[in-house]
Amino acid sequence: EPEVTQTPSHQVTQMxxxxxxxCVPISNHLYFYWYRQILGQKVEFLVSFYNNxxxxxxxxxxxxxxxxxxxxxxxxxxxxxxxxxxxxxxxxASSPPGVSYEQYFGPGTRLTVT
Amino acid sequence: SQQGEEDPQxxxxxxxxxxxxxxxxxxxxxNLQWYRQNSGRGLVHLILIRSNEREKHSGRLRVTLDTSKKxxxxxxxxxxxxxxxxxFCAPPKTQAGTALIFGKGTTLSVSx
Numbered sequence: 177e178p179e180v181t182q183t184p185s186h187q188v189t190q191m192x193x194x195x196x197x198x199c200v201p202i203s204n205h206l207y208f209y210w211y212r213q214i215l216g217q218k219v220e221f222l223v224s225f226y227n228n229x230x231x232x233x234x235x236x237x238x239x240x241x242x243x244x245x246x247x248x249x250x251x252x253x254x255x256x257x258x259x260x261x262x263x264x265x266x267x268x269a270s271s272p273p274g275v276s277y278e279q280y281f282g283p284g285t286r287l288t289v290t
Numbered sequence: 291s292q293q294g295e296e297d298p299q300x301x302x303x304x305x306x307x308x309x310x311x312x313x314x315x316x317x318x319x320x321n322l323q324w325y326r327q328n329s330g331r332g333l334v335h336l337i338l339i340r341s342n343e344r345e346k347h348s349g350r351l352r353v354t355l356d357t358s359k360k361x362x363x364x365x366x367x368x369x370x371x372x373x374x375x376x377x378f379c380a381p382p383k384t385q386a387g388t389a390l391i392f393g394k395g396t397t398l399s400v401s402x
Contacts (some may be wrong), residue, residue: 180332209389211390211392218394218395219327219378220334220384221389221390224388224389231387231388232383232384232387232388232389234389265330277338278322278335278338279335279388279390280335281325281333281334282333283331284331285334289294
């Protein structure tokens with residue numbers, strides 16, 4: 177069964193450094209999402225992406241964040257200058273085309289900012 | 291703003307028993323989804339119910355939706371130890387959008 181994959185599974189970075197989290201959505205899906213979950217807290221929506229542009233974003237998704245679909249398979253989340261409070265599990269998700277809102281999540285990347 | 295809140299926060303049952311989790315949300319929706327998360331892992335989509343549906347089944351899962359009360363419930367019948375996980379309802383952030391809002395979830399523990 178096709179699944180969303182994410183790399184790396186764990187990323188450790190120093191405060192102020194840039195990180196890129198990578199996702200490969202399910203191949204025929206057209207809607208892509210990033211969520212994050214700070215340890216012990218709720219899963220929070222960051223951004224959705226459709227037709228090569230951001231369709232929705234939350235107040236968390238400020239100028240230090242950006243997303244890109246650099247080719248036909250990858251979907252990336254870049255954090256330009258990481259802060260301690262960016263430490264979290266970041267989940268990528270994708271949805272199939274058509275009127276379907278079901279989202280399929282990847283296993284997540286644990287980002288630790290020191 | 292939209293918010294999905296589950297109740298109870300924690301539920302402990304024996305294998306074979308049924309587990310019922312409830313969810314309330316604040317604003318109008320076109321659909322509502324339920325997800326499961328095993329500790330430290332990704333979210334697994336369980337079921338989607340549309341606003342014009344009152345009940346939906348999938349295997350041992352039964353979901354109800356009452357749009358007048360802005361509430362939903364998830365029933366897991368004949369629970370198994372493998373059902374131990376956190377369960378979340380996820381209404382959309384906006385009625386027309388696809389982004390999801392998650393609550394704190396219900397942590398279900400099934401002992402054998």
